[in-house]
Amino acid sequence: MVSSFFSVLFGLGGIAAAWAFYGAKRAPVPSVPRVQRALERKLWFDDLYDAVFYRPAVWLARALLRWVERLLIAGSITEVGLGTRQAGRLAARVQTGLVRAYALALAGGLAVLVVVFISVR
Numbered sequence: 001m002v003s004s005f006f007s008v009l010f011g012l013g014g015i016a017a018a019w020a021f022y023g024a025k026r027a028p029v030p031s032v033p034r035v036q037r038a039l040e041r042k043l044w045f046d047d048l049y050d051a052v053f054y055r056p057a058v059w060l061a062r063a064l065l066r067w068v069e070r071l072l073i074a075g076s077i078t079e080v081g082l083g084t085r086q087a088g089r090l091a092a093r094v095q096t097g098l099v100r101a102y103a104l105a106l107a108g109g110l111a112v113l114v115v116v117f118i119s120v121r
Contacts, residue, residue: 021029038044 020027041047
C-alpha cells in the first residue's frame with residue numbers, strides 16, 4: 001500500500017516537472033550531459049536486452065538451422081522423397097496390367113488378414 005502511494009507520488013511529481021519545463025516553460029530545462037545521454041540511450045536497456053536475449057537467440061537459431069534443420073529435417077525429407085521414388089519404380093515393375101494378377105494379390109492379402117485375425121482371437 002505504501003509503495004503504491006510513493007509510485008503515484010513520484011508519477012505526479014514527474015508530470016509536474018514535465019509541465020513546468022515543457023508545458024508552461026516556467027523553468028529552464030536543466031542540461032546535464034551524462035544524464036541526458038543516459039536518458040537518450042534509455043538507460044542502455046536496449047543494449048542490455050540485445051546482449052542478454054537477442055544475440056543468444058540468434059546464435060541458437062543459427063545453430064539449430066545448421067545442426068537440426070539442414071541435417072535432420074531437410075535430410076529426412078530428401079530421404080522420404082527418394083524412398084517414394086524407389087517405391088514408385090518398384091510398383092511400376094510389379095504392375096502387369098492383368099486384372100487376374102491384381103485379383104490374386106487382393107485375395108492373397110485378404111487370406112493373410114483372415115489368418116491373422118483368427119490366430120489372434
